[in-house]
Amino acid sequence: MGNALFIVWRESAEAMLVVGILYAWLRQRPDAATGMRFLWGGVAAGAGLALLLALVMLGIASSLSGDALEYFQLAITLVAAGLIVQMVFWMRRHGRTFRNDLERDMAREAGESRWWGLLVVVALAVGRESAETVVFLYGLAGQDDGGIDFPVVLAVGLLLAFATFWLLQHGGKVLSWRRFFRISETLLLLLAGALLVGGLEKLIALGVLPALVDPVWDTSLILDDSSRFGGLVASFTGYRAKPALVPLLALAAYWIAVPLLLRRSHAKAPAPQPVAAPSR
Amino acid sequence: MRLIRPAAAVVTALLAIAAYAEDAPLKLVARDGRFEPATLDVPAGKRVRIEVSNQNAKAIEFESKDLKQEKVIAPGKTAVITLNALKPGEYRYFDEFQQSTGQGKIVAK
Numbered sequence: 001m002g003n004a005l006f007i008v009w010r011e012s013a014e015a016m017l018v019v020g021i022l023y024a025w026l027r028q029r030p031d032a033a034t035g036m037r038f039l040w041g042g043v044a045a046g047a048g049l050a051l052l053l054a055l056v057m058l059g060i061a062s063s064l065s066g067d068a069l070e071y072f073q074l075a076i077t078l079v080a081a082g083l084i085v086q087m088v089f090w091m092r093r094h095g096r097t098f099r100n101d102l103e104r105d106m107a108r109e110a111g112e113s114r115w116w117g118l119l120v121v122v123a124l125a126v127g128r129e130s131a132e133t134v135v136f137l138y139g140l141a142g143q144d145d146g147g148i149d150f151p152v153v154l155a156v157g158l159l160l161a162f163a164t165f166w167l168l169q170h171g172g173k174v175l176s177w178r179r180f181f182r183i184s185e186t187l188l189l190l191l192a193g194a195l196l197v198g199g200l201e202k203l204i205a206l207g208v209l210p211a212l213v214d215p216v217w218d219t220s221l222i223l224d225d226s227s228r229f230g231g232l233v234a235s236f237t238g239y240r241a242k243p244a245l246v247p248l249l250a251l252a253a254y255w256i257a258v259p260l261l262l263r264r265s266h267a268k269a270p271a272p273q274p275v276a277a278p279s280r
Numbered sequence: 281m282r283l284i285r286p287a288a289a290v291v292t293a294l295l296a297i298a299a300y301a302e303d304a305p306l307k308l309v310a311r312d313g314r315f316e317p318a319t320l321d322v323p324a325g326k327r328v329r330i331e332v333s334n335q336n337a338k339a340i341e342f343e344s345k346d347l348k349q350e351k352v353i354a355p356g357k358t359a360v361i362t363l364n365a366l367k368p369g370e371y372r373y374f375d376e377f378q379q380s381t382g383q384g385k386i387v388a389k
Contacts, residue, residue, distance in 0.1 A: 003377075003378070003379070003380070007376075007377060057352055057353075057354050057357075058354040058357075131352075132341065132352050135339045135352050135354050136338075136339050136341075136352075136377055138339065138354070138355075139336070139337065139338035139339035139354070139355045139377075140338060198350075201348040202348075202350075204348060204364065205347075205348050205349055205362070205363075205364070206362075207327070207362070207364060211348075211364070214348075214367075225345045226344075226345050226346075226372055226374060228379065231345075231376070234345065240345065241345065242345065242346060244348065
């Protein structure tokens with residue numbers, strides 16, 4: 001029971017993180033109504049994607065279709081990583097100036113084309129891991145396993161997920177907006193880095209990329225990524241106890257390039273207005 | 281004379297197919313929340329295919345950080361996992377949906 005709950009929560013935490021942060025951020029914007037439509041549209045599309053993926057996994061998870069599914073999941077992972085980074089840049093560019101009327105209009109104009117990007121990033125975040133939850137729950141539903149009650153797990157799991165979502169919304173109120181935004185940014189960038197590592201490892205597993213050196217080192221004595229906690233850290237930061245060289249270099253390059261580019265886009269942005277950071 | 285090259289090509293291809301067919305996938309069965317055999321020996325230094333058959337009533341997620349593999353397998357389904365050439369050593373894997381009992385290792389020799 002506890003195990004099942006943990007799995008449902010963990011699998012939905014990524015989606016909650018992306019949706020929760022975007023929701024909190026959109027609420028601050030003058031064009032929130034438009035954004036929300038795309039946000040919930042993304043959630044709906046993601047649920048559809050999850051069901052579709054789950055059906056593939058349940059129906060034809062044979063060796064033949066297995067590879068196609070692998071490549072599809074790989075593509076989803078890498079595209080999601082890229083879009084999340086792009087989303088952080090976008091939020092950074094348009095988050096700080098929206099009180100200024102002129103700039104608000106500019107942001108809205110630039111934003112129109114990006115709403116679809118928002119929809120896709122939400123759909124991928126929701127669809128990616130939720131498919132696994134669906135397959136997992138499907139297995140639970142199909143059997144009577146000494147006290148594991150499927151509807152209860154589903155209900156409590158969803159409740160936990162919404163509690164996470166609520167905490168994120170609440171966090172935006174307790175912390176200053178600027179600090180909440182900084183933390184959100186960091187969480188999203190960590191997640192995108194984790195997706196990058198996961199995607200590259202899949203490419204190595206498929207034989208597309210070489211690992212070069214595998215493993216480079218072994219830190220499983222400090223934090224074992226096969227343990228429950230270590231696994232959680234791994235899926236949200238890209239941590240590996242025994243990393244292969246290629247994903248390791250990629251993650252290092254990512255963490256050098258992204259902060260540098262963020263700082264540059266920051267420098268290019270107009271000087272912050274005194275009212276740029278509303279305290280809520 | 282002209283036929284020698286194509287004939288050689290055909291023979292080479294057949295040999296390649298024979299070599300490929302020789303490497304039947306190793307079998308791993310997930311049953312009652314456990315993996316059988318819990319320790320699977322595989323040859324080191326060459327690509328290996330492992331057929332994981334999920335005979336549980338529940339879905340499993342075959343996951344190995346050591347092997348960099350992750351695959352959800354629905355109840356009653358079988359999936360093939362291809363491992364790149366391994367260095368000799370032990371590689372742990374587990375069922376992420378049933379981590380308390382679903383543990384095993386692959387030993388490359």
